Amino acid sequence: MRELLCNSTYFGVLISLIGYGLGVILKRKFKKAVFNPLLVSIVFVIAVLLVLGVDYESYNNSAKYLSYLLTPATVCLAIPLYQQLELLKGNYRAILGGIVSGALASFLSVFALAKLFNLTHQQYVTLLPKSITTAIGMGVSQELGGIVTITVSVIIITGVLGNIMAELVCKLFRIKEPVAKGIALGTSSHAIGTVKAMEMGEVEGAMSSLAIAVTGLVTVIGASFFANLM
Template sequence: MNVITNNALFGIALSLIAFEIGIIFYKKTKLPIFNPLLIAIALIIVFLTTFNIDLETYNEGAQFINIFLGPATVILAVPLYKQINLLKRYSLPIIAGIFIGSTVGITSIIILSYLLGLNDTLIKSLVPKSVTTPIGIEISSQLNGIISITVVGIIVSGIIGAVFGPLICKILKIENNIAVGISLGTASHAVGTTKALEIGETEGAMSSLSIGIAGIMTVFLAPIIYNILYKILHM
């Protein structure tokens, strides 16, 4: 086993195999709860625990997958380009929707974390939970949060958004393609966008747009909202 795990390709291979199994499982069940990313994470945890493989050994190869996060995010601009006319026509409501969504996301996580008794470091770490990982890591560093906690928060919020987002839209009778895409992208970044792309091209385009704009807005909004709420909540 050591011969395999000590290979730099071990982490990458395990990640790809686990995700591929997740995709197969999702295609067969068609149930949103069986998100490929969620299945992959569960399989990797079980595998590492079963064979007593430490995280550092796995991450020696798996960390290289992070290199593709940036290009993968940029590729999401392709469906947006195809729907550029919609963006021009509804630019104001789109920007307003993303701004409100980002503000509510930051505000709600700070207030809920405070009510649950989390310390300031954990709260700072969870503030960028709704933006894509590269941006979230930078925001967490800016706020002096714990990056590993931030990454976990981003993954969890993405999976929850992808699984329950479309269902919530149906319950609330949100049928507008643009509104659905904006909500998924703003609340659950790239993972939500993959679900939006499944729903339709317009939803996918609007969701991919939301990732970038919500990320930029959060960079500026997160420190401001955190400082304001910190003073209010500690009065």
């Protein structure tokens, strides 16, 4: 049975989709942030692999086809941005300022924590792209000499935490402006945060979509500079 699953072409895709579908059902039923579909699917896949004794490499070989959809899915986020183009033109200074500030905050927090916990250079650069979408973050990590698999994990964790805590943070700091909410989510939590932004409203979703692209560009440029600081 184990050999059959390890050699299956679509086993990884199947359990990934089942896990995500289960997460969607739980989120709709209980309406709790902790039942984020991506988080549920991660836990579900890990549990299935442990129970069936399937190693990660075998799973990844059959689940890699899902990653091919990552880039076109990210590009599709341009649609809500186009629909809010006039709003973007009227607030471009504040929007760009917010995105750059968010990217700098990400870099500085990683640098401070790396110093605090005495991380190696490789570990440090692995964490630098934590707040950008996986498609860009993997390339940045590889270029800087980081551990790509850990970078992917950190990016996912960052996005899931942003998705779960978004409403609480906005309520705690009394952030009511839709543009501010969208920029904050897209800058700090990339595509996973953008899903939450779209749930909040069209403006939030559009601004978050913009933040993903611009933050990715700022990170590609800024990561090279910050990588040399340690």
